[in-house]
Amino acid sequence: MSASFYGTLATADAYFADRGKAGWATASDSDRLAALVRGSQAVDALYEPRFTGRRAGGYDQVLSWPRCDATTVNGEPITESTLPLAVTYAAYEAATIELLEPGSLTPVIVAARTVKREKVGPLETEYAVADTSDDMIASARPVLTMLDGLLYPLLRPVLPGILVV
Known part of the structure; x- marks a missing residue:
């Protein structure tokens, strides 16, 4: 080993x-x-x-x-x-x-850069946002x-x- x-x-x-x-x-x-x-x-x-x-x-x-x-x-x-x-x-x-x-x-997560809503032309998408940083980390793994x-x-x-x- x-x-x-x-x-x-x-x-x-x-x-x-x-x-x-x-x-x-x-x-x-x-x-x-x-x-x-x-x-x-x-x-x-x-x-x-x-x-x-x-x-x-x-x-x-x-x-x-x-x-x-x-x-x-x-x-x-x-x-x-x-x-x-x-x-x-x-x-x-x-x-x-x-x-x-x-x-x-082992993803790197920056909470300040998390996108909640994204609009491209007429299409708009809203993403689920975690309540805590622990939830954010868990959702990224x-x-x-x-x-x-x-x-x-x-x-x-x-x-x-x-x-x-």
Whole structure:
């Protein structure tokens, strides 16, 4: 494993070859490596708050994994030296998105530049506007069902809220 991304270029190439994603293989090595870095960073940015445990190497560890005190959603312990295959696969899937559209998984949002209404000739369109900056960020992020499915076993369980009166 590289210090800056999950997996290796060779295993990513094999992963996509197995899945018939020919677009990956046509990109240059440098573009694929950069996409792996961005994909791994996106996985960490989007999912680390929901991973169990903490970084095994402390705060200065570049990537979120390996982790100590991590468990699966079923309570099975994940050893400190383990990098779950699901994390590597999620990083590969994120890398393909980043290869096609760099920066798409980590959009930059400037609230002051958000367009609410746009008129071009006789056509006018009004867009939904989020109430808070958190809502604006959430609406700009893509929904990554493949990553959600791959990483589900490694995430903290979502517990129903309890109202105490």
